Amino acid sequence: MHRFFIDQSTEVDASVIISGNDYNHLKNSLRLNIGDRVILSDGDGFDMEAEIIDFNENEAELKVLTKEKSKVEAELRVWLAQGLPKKSKMDLIVEKATEIGFAGLIPLASKRTIVKYNHKKKAKKLSRWHRVAEAAAKQSGRSVIPEIKEFYSTDNLKNLKEEFDYVLLLWEDEKKYSIKQFFKENNVDAEAKVLLIIGPEGGFSEAEVNQLKAEMDAIIITLGPRILRTETAGITALTAILYEKGELGDQDD
Incomplete structure (x- = not known):
């Protein structure tokens, strides 16, 4: 229907x-x-x-x-703080992340962000991403439209720290600590709220990573030895997180 x-x-x-x-x-x-x-x-x-x-x-x-x-919505609420990508890549990220089951988007500007939006352009982008999320929610049978927050930067993201139980930051220079390892070491509540931070094209600087570790208690994770495009990284990490928590179908003990 x-x-x-x-x-x-x-x-x-x-x-x-x-x-x-x-x-x-x-x-x-x-x-x-x-x-x-x-x-x-x-x-x-x-x-x-x-x-x-x-x-x-x-x-x-x-x-x-x-x-x-609804039996469709994930109990684990994963938010994506996505480094602003070029062109219309954010449309793809919002669409696919909605289908997979994320809770919301925080558009994130950082030192290596290429695109720059003025106030009027930001408002248009937020409206567009909401429409993309709504269409994807309808298509995938979701009962909730993911929330699209205002634009943030790596300098003021700390203002949202208290909203989340865990903050995970995907960084290409991390070589060992995986999402699987994170779930092994942390007893993550079924209804926990997780913030997943993804860098833009060019990634985060080491200074930004250290800043987010200090201000957000961010846990640095890797998806393996291959470097993924920004529009691939968030979708892949989101899928892995929901899978590890059993949100993408039953798993064997």
């Missing part, structure tokens, strides 16, 4: 109104009719099956038939 996100929490038998772009998509693109059913997600992890009961001018009215907690 087709999925729509709503900005309200509601119960069985309640009516829900869909308007705006979602109405246009439902009525004109999907050509759904009265009696057709869709999935509504409230952004808090609940999915509702709903039936279209009426069309008004620029609005569709639906009745909620069932409501249940």
